[in-house]
Amino acid sequence: MNTVDSQPKLDTAPRPNDTQVAVVGGGIAGLTCALRLAQRNYKVTLYERSHVLGGNLSSQEVKGYYYDVYPHLFCDWYANFWDIVEKDLNIQQSDTFQTRMGVKVLHRYPATADPRTTDPIYQDLKNPSSLQAICEDLKSGVLSPPDMFLVGFTLLDLASQSFKHSEALERQTVNGFMYSRGYATEDCVDLHDMILMEIWSIHGSDTSADAYRDFVKHCLGFPYARPFALLLRGSLQEKLIGPWRDQLEKVGCGIELGIEITKVELADAADKKVRLTLHKVAENYTKEFDKVVMAVPAPKLADLVMAGTLGTRIVDRVPELSQLRQLRTARIPVVNLHFKERLPNIPSEHVGLVKSNGYLTFLDISQLWTGPDNMKDHTVLVLAASDANALASNEGEQWAYMMIKELADYLPVVKPGKHWGDTANSNINIDYDKSWYQADYSRQLFLNDVDSDRYQPKARYPKQLPNVFFAGDFCKNRVKMSTVEGAVVSGLKAARALQKTVEGKHNIAIAPQPEHSRAELLAMRLALLPVAYGATAWSTINFGLNTLANGHVTKGLLTPAVALSLIPFRYATHWWGTVGALGIEAFSRRERSGPTVLQLGARGLLAAGNYLINVPKKDQAGTLSQRLVSAAGGLLKAVEDELNKVQPSPQSATKMAARGDLAAFHSAVEEGGGILPGFKRFGPSLPE
Numbered sequence: 001m002n003t004v005d006s007q008p009k010l011d012t013a014p015r016p017n018d019t020q021v022a023v024v025g026g027g028i029a030g031l032t033c034a035l036r037l038a039q040r041n042y043k044v045t046l047y048e049r050s051h052v053l054g055g056n057l058s059s060q061e062v063k064g065y066y067y068d069v070y071p072h073l074f075c076d077w078y079a080n081f082w083d084i085v086e087k088d089l090n091i092q093q094s095d096t097f098q099t100r101m102g103v104k105v106l107h108r109y110p111a112t113a114d115p116r117t118t119d120p121i122y123q124d125l126k127n128p129s130s131l132q133a134i135c136e137d138l139k140s141g142v143l144s145p146p147d148m149f150l151v152g153f154t155l156l157d158l159a160s161q162s163f164k165h166s167e168a169l170e171r172q173t174v175n176g177f178m179y180s181r182g183y184a185t186e187d188c189v190d191l192h193d194m195i196l197m198e199i200w201s202i203h204g205s206d207t208s209a210d211a212y213r214d215f216v217k218h219c220l221g222f223p224y225a226r227p228f229a230l231l232l233r234g235s236l237q238e239k240l241i242g243p244w245r246d247q248l249e250k251v252g253c254g255i256e257l258g259i260e261i262t263k264v265e266l267a268d269a270a271d272k273k274v275r276l277t278l279h280k281v282a283e284n285y286t287k288e289f290d291k292v293v294m295a296v297p298a299p300k301l302a303d304l305v306m307a308g309t310l311g312t313r314i315v316d317r318v319p320e321l322s323q324l325r326q327l328r329t330a331r332i333p334v335v336n337l338h339f340k341e342r343l344p345n346i347p348s349e350h351v352g353l354v355k356s357n358g359y360l361t362f363l364d365i366s367q368l369w370t371g372p373d374n375m376k377d378h379t380v381l382v383l384a385a386s387d388a389n390a391l392a393s394n395e396g397e398q399w400a401y402m403m404i405k406e407l408a409d410y411l412p413v414v415k416p417g418k419h420w421g422d423t424a425n426s427n428i429n430i431d432y433d434k435s436w437y438q439a440d441y442s443r444q445l446f447l448n449d450v451d452s453d454r455y456q457p458k459a460r461y462p463k464q465l466p467n468v469f470f471a472g473d474f475c476k477n478r479v480k481m482s483t484v485e486g487a488v489v490s491g492l493k494a495a496r497a498l499q500k501t502v503e504g505k506h507n508i509a510i511a512p513q514p515e516h517s518r519a520e521l522l523a524m525r526l527a528l529l530p531v532a533y534g535a536t537a538w539s540t541i542n543f544g545l546n547t548l549a550n551g552h553v554t555k556g557l558l559t560p561a562v563a564l565s566l567i568p569f570r571y572a573t574h575w576w577g578t579v580g581a582l583g584i585e586a587f588s589r590r591e592r593s594g595p596t597v598l599q600l601g602a603r604g605l606l607a608a609g610n611y612l613i614n615v616p617k618k619d620q621a622g623t624l625s626q627r628l629v630s631a632a633g634g635l636l637k638a639v640e641d642e643l644n645k646v647q648p649s650p651q652s653a654t655k656m657a658a659r660g661d662l663a664a665f666h667s668a669v670e671e672g673g674g675i676l677p678g679f680k681r682f683g684p685s686l687p688e
Contacts, residue, residue, distance in 0.1 A: 019502055022047060022276060022289040024261045027055020028484060029471040030295030031244055032080075032491030033498075035088065036508050038253040040499060045289075046253055047278070049260035052237065053245055055297075056443050057484070059237035062436050065372070066235035069443045070334045070384050071350070071363050073199070073229035077218040078485035079511035080492060089243045096239055097230040098368060101133065102126035103350045105142060106410050115412035119345045127228040128152035129221035143187050143681065144542055146535035150188040153532045154178060159217035160521035160581075163210045173450050174204040174212050179675060182570025183536040186675050190682040197359045198352050200482060201330040201386040202447045208480070211448040215481035217521065218513045234369045264292060264304050264468070265312040274467050275312075291502070293494050295471040298327040298446055301457070317464040323455040327474055329444035333358075333385045335400045338434035342366075343379040343413050353410050354682060358385035360406060378431070383407055397421070400437035404430070446474040446482040453480070459490065460497040467501075469494040479513065522582040529578060533571040540564055 019042050023034040026048030038044045052058045059066040074081065074097065085091045104122040109115070123142045126133040134152055138145045158177060174192065178184045193204040200207070219226060232239050248255060263277035267288050274292040278285055294301055302324035305314040315321050348367040353360040366380040383403055385391060391399040397420040408414040417428040420437075446452075457470045459477075471494040472487060479486035489510060496508040516524075544560030 019043060019291060020289045021045070021291045021293065021498065022274075022287075023293045023295055024264075024276070025055070025295035025297075025300075025472070026050070026053040026255075026257075027295060027297075027472070027487065028057050029473065029475075029487040029491040029494075030055075030293070031241075031248070032084065032488045033293050033295060033471050033495045034253050035084070035244070035248055035251070036492060036495040037498065038248060038251040040507075042498075042502075044253045046248065046255050047259050047261060047276075048255075048257050050442075051257050052241075053255070053257070054236055054241040056445065057236050057241060058443070059235045059241065060440075061237075063434055065336075065375075065434070065436075066237045067336050067436055067438070068236045068382075069438065070332050071365070071382050072232070072236070072484065073350075074232070074484060075219065075229055076227055077513050077515075078483070078488070079513050080488045081485050083511055084488065085240070089240075089247055091240070091243060093230070096233055098233055099227045100229050100231055100349055101225070102228045103352060104347050105352045105354055107354045108356075108409050109412055120411060122347055122351065127219060127221075127226060128155065129219060130225035133225055143191060144539060146538035146542070147185050147187045147191075149535045150183060150185060150532060150539070151191055153528060153535075154181065154184065154188060154192065155216050156220065156521065156525055156528065157181060157532075158209065158213050159220055159516075160518060160525050161209070161213055162518070162581075163213065171450050171454075172209045174207045174209045176205075177209040178204070182567070182574055183532045184675055185536065185539050187539075187681060189675065194352065194354070194359070194682045197386050198361050199386075200448065201332065201359075201445055202449060206447070206449045208448050208450045208452060210453065211480035214479065215483065217515050218479075220516060220521075231363075231368055234371060238371075261296075261304065263308045264294065264314055265308040266314075266317065266465075266467075267312075272467075277308075291467050291469070291498050293469045293471055293498065295491065295494070297329065297442075297444060297472065298324060298474045299329060299444070301470070301472070302327070314465065314468060318461050321457060324457065326455045327452055328447040328449055330386075330447055331388050331441045331444050332438075333388050333391060333399055333403065334438040335383045335403055336436045336438075337381045337383055337404065338431040339379040339381070340429050340431050341378055343411070343429075345413075346379060346381075346411075353407070356410070357406055358387045358390040358403065360385055360403060362407065381407075396437055396439040446472075448481055459493040460501070462501070469498050485513070519582065519585045522578060522585060526575070526578045526582060529571070529575055533567055533574075537564060537567055540567075 021037055021042050021044045023030045023037075023044060023046045026046055030046060030048075031053065034044050034046045046053075050058065052060060054069075056069050057072060059068050061067075076082075082093065085096075086093060102125050104124055106120055106122055109120065110118075124136065124140045125142055126136050126140075128134050128137055128151070134149070137152065138148050140148070142148060143151065158174075161177070163172065174196065175189060178189050178192065189204065196202055196204050196207050196212070245255065258280060260279045261276050262279050262284070263275075265275045265277075267273035267275040273288040273290065275286055275288050276292065278287060294304065296304065305318075305321045305324060307313065310316065346364045346367075348364060350361055350363050353362075360383060362381045362383045364379055364381055366375050366378065369375060385399075385403055388399075391402050393399045393402065401416065401420040404414065404416040404420075408416055413429075415425075415427050415429045416422070417425055417430070421432045422428055423432065452474070453476070456474055456476045459471065459475060460469050471490045473482050473484075473490060475490040475493075477486055477489045477493060479489050492508055492510045496506045496510070499506040499508060540560045540563045544557065547559070548557070
């Protein structure tokens with residue numbers, strides 16, 4: 001893990017100053033900014049409208065327990081987050097966090113199964129960051145081996161993209177990117193869509209490919225295995241936010257809870273002061289500050305930049321900030337379920353419920369948390385829905401019960417009764433007195449949709465707003481996807497910009513996140529490209545065989561035949577594109593002292609690739625792709641011959657076209673020319 005000294009030394013120690021700074025918003029971005037500025041002797045006051053700190057990382061004490069907004073995943077590459085946790089808060093990662101190498105998925109419980117004798121079958125989905133993890137994924141049964149390989153390869157392919165050709169091309173969705181890949185299958189795309197929904201609450205058809213690329217490239221851990229995430233061994237309040245607040249108070253930061261900022265106005269024409277209008281209970285009052293950092297959620301910031309007297313508003317100085325209203329967020333309904341007993345066969349990993357209404361996930365925190373002690377006596381599940389709009393109610397007890405009822409379709413051991421709080425039936429095993437649902441909709445997740453980067457604010461606008469700064473995971477920063485690390489980096493950027501404005505220099509370091517160079521990623525992509533297209537051919541044949549087995553002769557023969565015939569051309573195009581990108585990357589970054597070892601390696605790969613693609617085997621004619629297509633065609637011909645033996649007069653594509661039944665013929669051709677429909681094991685359930 002890359003870390004940096006939390007307070008690098010300058011030639012002279014930072015001087016105490018009288019700059020009054022207001023940090024508006026006590027989420028992770030505001031906490032980061034306030035900590036770094038207070039450590040440098042700024043007079044910082046942190047304002048939070050809630051009665052707890054942490055924002056989306058906050059907890060609420062209810063019924064003797066701290067309940068988190070929702071379970072958070074902390075990646076090992078969060079360099080700046082871990083720097084604060086370990087160096088500023090003196091929290092040891094190994095003591096306070098637990099590693100998870102992957103997640104599990106669970107399909108709906110079969111109606112024919114006996115819940116008394118049949119256990120739920122969980123399937124593992126590991127982070128494909130090592131050879132061992134890739135092999136385990138291929139054998140997991142989540143998808144067929146070729147489709148599962150393509151799930152990992154698409155991540156590598158995406159991570160190696162630049163998206164710097166033009167502004168229009170940068171605005172590309174994840175689904176749009178995958179559709180442009182000649183090897184992609186619909187089953188592969190559907191699984192990626194489920195992952196995006198269950199982690200970030202946004203479909204691949206909306207997610208920015210550029211933002212997701214920046215997240216993915218940090219997760220690839222070759223040649224070592226990178227964990228999927230680290231989980232906190234207790235509530236956020238007790239393990240993280242509480243120690244953070246203690247450190248803020250230790251360095252002299254003032255903390256004001258339960259105060260909402262309703263206006264931010266430029267107090268005078270000389271831009272020397274910023275006036276805040278504060279609301280507490282039934283009282284409104286104003287206060288002026290030298291500098292203000294806005295670290296509130298995007299919807300609140302969109303309101304604040306437009307609030308105030310005309311001419312003093314933030315939007316009057318930076319009109320484009322009115323576009324903040326374009327940024328989207330989503331609420332995450334969460335239910336904390338206490339059971340009266342320990343449920344059998346509940347894994348310790350996050351579990352995604354395949355094709356569940358609302359994209360449900362659950363985590364058993366009784367196997368994770370180190371306290372309270374009585375939690376060990378019974379199972380405690382945190383059940384979350386990533387698609388709140390799929391729940392047919394806005395009333396808390398109703399949507400909470402809907403989620404529990406759906407959970408029971410996957411885990412028959414769950415006995416929820418007829419409604420939330422039902423105690424009439426002795427068979428009910430949920431302790432509703434201890435259970436709780438998160439009804440506060442103010443904690444929402446920022447959505448990285450394809451257009452969001454056009455409207456995200458910068459940390460500073462030095463000419464128009466010299467005394468106002470912005471922080472939050474929705475602000476422009478090098479970690480584009482909505483993450484804890486993105487929020488931390490944005491807080492550091494705002495603190496650095498403020499310090500430089502006041503002192504003319506800064507000593508606030510921002511650690512780079514570990515990642516492979518683009519040349520390395522392109523070299524890996526080039527090496528695995530033949531395997532990817534071989535996997536596509538394998539998946540295509542699987543589709544054809546399954547379709548034939550179901551009696552759809554034309555679709556089972558013609559669709560795969562068209563798809564297989566296009567694979568050599570798609571492979572060649574992708575190969576040349578990769579070679580060109582790798583060549584440009586290798587030769588354009590030559591050092592004055594000569595080419596680096598990496599550049600020499602890349603050139604060697606280019607030479608080897610040219611030899612392999614142009615020189616056929618002596619004992620076999622044609623390229624690998626041609627032989628593969630020929631073998632696949634022979635297999636399909638053999639299948640058709642066998643069907644001819646079983647069915648006296650099967651309707652071939654030619655006969656169907658001759659007698660005028662062109663609809664199925666054209667449909668098969670069109671499907672073969674695009675992404676194959678696949679088996680939709682993870683796709684959305686569509687109405688009949």
